[in-house]
Amino acid sequence: MSRVHDMGGRYGDGAVVPEPQDAPPFAVDWHRKALALTLAAGGLGAWNIDTSRHARECLAPKDYARFSYYEKWLAALADLLVAKGLVTRAELAAGRADPAPLHARAFRAEAVGAALARRVPYARPGPAPRFAVGDRVRTRLPARNAFVAGGHTRLPSYAAGQTGTVVLVHGPHVLPDTNAHGLGENPEPLYTVAFAATDLWGAAEGPGDEVTLDLWQSYLEAP
Amino acid sequence: MPHDDPDHPHSLLPSDPALRVKALETILTAKGLVDPAALDAILETYEEKVGPHLGARVVARAWSDSAFRDRLLADATAAVAELGISGRQGEHVVAVENTPETHNMVVCTLCSCYPWPLLGIPPAWYKSDAYRARAVREPRKVLAEFGVALPEGQSVRVWDSTAEVRYLVVPMRPEGSEGLDEAALAALVTRDSMIGTGLPERPA
Numbered sequence: 001m002s003r004v005h006d007m008g009g010r011y012g013d014g015a016v017v018p019e020p021q022d023a024p025p026f027a028v029d030w031h032r033k034a035l036a037l038t039l040a041a042g043g044l045g046a047w048n049i050d051t052s053r054h055a056r057e058c059l060a061p062k063d064y065a066r067f068s069y070y071e072k073w074l075a076a077l078a079d080l081l082v083a084k085g086l087v088t089r090a091e092l093a094a095g096r097a098d099p100a101p102l103h104a105r106a107f108r109a110e111a112v113g114a115a116l117a118r119r120v121p122y123a124r125p126g127p128a129p130r131f132a133v134g135d136r137v138r139t140r141l142p143a144r145n146a147f148v149a150g151g152h153t154r155l156p157s158y159a160a161g162q163t164g165t166v167v168l169v170h171g172p173h174v175l176p177d178t179n180a181h182g183l184g185e186n187p188e189p190l191y192t193v194a195f196a197a198t199d200l201w202g203a204a205e206g207p208g209d210e211v212t213l214d215l216w217q218s219y220l221e222a223p
Numbered sequence: 224m225p226h227d228d229p230d231h232p233h234s235l236l237p238s239d240p241a242l243r244v245k246a247l248e249t250i251l252t253a254k255g256l257v258d259p260a261a262l263d264a265i266l267e268t269y270e271e272k273v274g275p276h277l278g279a280r281v282v283a284r285a286w287s288d289s290a291f292r293d294r295l296l297a298d299a300t301a302a303v304a305e306l307g308i309s310g311r312q313g314e315h316v317v318a319v320e321n322t323p324e325t326h327n328m329v330v331c332t333l334c335s336c337y338p339w340p341l342l343g344i345p346p347a348w349y350k351s352d353a354y355r356a357r358a359v360r361e362p363r364k365v366l367a368e369f370g371v372a373l374p375e376g377q378s379v380r381v382w383d384s385t386a387e388v389r390y391l392v393v394p395m396r397p398e399g400s401e402g403l404d405e406a407a408l409a410a411l412v413t414r415d416s417m418i419g420t421g422l423p424e425r426p427a
Contacts, residue, residue: 005333005334006332006333007332007352007355007356008330008332008333008355008356008359008360008383009332009356009359009360010352010356010357011356012356013351013352013353013356013357014353015353015368016348016351016353016354016357016365016368016369017348017351017353017368018346018348018368018369018415018420019346019347019348021275021346021413021414021415021421023346024270025269025270025274025343025344026270026344027347028241029241030240030241030244030245032266032270033244033245033248033262034240034244035265035266035269035344036261036262036263036265036266037244037247037248037251037257037262039265040251040257040258040261040262040265041251041256041257043261044256049387053333053334056334057333059231059233060231063231065352068240069335069347069350070240071240071243074233074236074240074243074244074247075231075233076233077233077247078232078233078235078236078243078247079231079232079233081232081251081256082232083232086254086256087250087251087254087256089232089235091250091254092232092233092235092236092246092250093235095236095237095245095246095249095250096246096249096250096253097249097250097253097254098253098254099253099254099255100253100254100255101255102255102258103254103255103256106255106256106257106258106261107257107258107261108258108260108261109258109260109261109263109264110264111261112261112264112265112268113264113267113268115311116265116268116310116311117268117309117310117340118309118310118311119309119310119311119313119314120311120314121314121315122314122315122386122387123314123315154333154385154386155385156332156333156383156385158332158359158360159383168317170315170386170388173315173386173387174387176386190386190388192317192382192388194380197360197379200359200360201360205361205362205363205364205379206363206373206377206378206379207378208325208378209362209363209378209379209380209381210378210379210380210381211359211380211381211382211383212380212381212382212383213383213385214383214384214385214386214388215385215386216386
């Protein structure tokens with residue numbers, strides 16, 4: 001495991017506790033504000049979705065483990081705002097800032113409805129796929145970002161070095177491994193690959209059980 | 224950006240999360256980086272407009288219209304757009320249909336990716352460490368915690384959402400639902416049945 005967020009297959013987390021299906025979307029009021037602030041600040045366009053995911057992954061393991069979901073969002077938001085020069089450490093420490101007019105790129109109320117209802121696709125023109133449905137492929141081992149040490153990647157450790165079968169071919173998508181780090185979108189063919197649970201875990205809970213993952217072409221090789 | 228800042232700026236904020244939100248809101252609105260009215264507009268979208276009732280419409284349509292079902296399974300991104308469903312985190316949609324042979328279940332082990340335009344804001348359990356860690360290794364034990372036991376002979380396929388593809392589970396139409404119209408069918412489709420941790424309700 002390279003980072004604390006990469007927890008698929010981990011033991012020791014205890015039972016899943018479902019809340020009622022009709023529970024309100026936010027359990028407490030500050031969750032509402034945390035979500036709204038994060039989306040509104042994201043609307044500035046100073047970072048992309050991969051950068052924001054990486055900011056959450058870069059929380060110290062002890063913080064990641066003790067923070068609730070929206071606390072992770074808030075912490076990553078504060079870190080990104082400072083990293084991008086939008087907010088200073090002094091302002092965070094003081095809890096205040098000098099007044100300024102609305103930023104030219106601020107996400108405006110009248111634009112919100114249409115912007116959230118719009119799709120922002122991650123498919124791009126790009127290379128033809130090397131693999132087809134039914135092909136066997138083996139994933140990179142270890143799971144790692146090949147461009148930046150400790151960088152963002154979407155190959156979980158539990159699926160590294162495993163052989164599976166392509167079940168869907170999606171066409172080229174933005175590569176998170178570069179996009180998270182300002183290294184460009186670098187679109188690559190994306191595949192959904194199915195792995196036998198017996199291969200991933202040594203023993204499956206039930207016969208025929210599988211796990212699928214969405215994986216970019218550079219994560220894969222012919223076995 | 225430099226990652227692994229040894230001195231995370233977020234630690235400068237108050238430790239109480241409610242105060243942390245308040246401090247960030249104060250700073251961002253003072254600096255003009257966030258329009259306060261935009262916060263209300265964002266919440267209006269996710270509290271009043273978007274929710275699992277939208278995904279339920281898709282499933283009910285698939286149950287009652289076999290041509291739509293075929294289009295949904297072939298290209299869900301286009302099929303849900305037919306019903307006017309669109310938005311962030313629903314750019315690339317794949318619908319996966321439960322059958323007597325296969326039960327589908329969706330997770331995001333690396334974060335908490337979820338089809339927001341179809342199901343709304345993800346429930347707390349979906350974002351929990353326990354679900355993220357365990358759904359891939361022991362889905363049947365997790366299903367038992369939701370009160371779901373699969374019949375013998377049905378295998379589980381867990382979809383770990385590691386890219387920008389969002390999965391919608393199309394549960395099997397419940398017995399006794401023959402003759403129900405789409406609205407009545409949609410009322411049987413629970414949120415959890417579209418994530419794969421639940422089954423649809425049976426008609427009364």
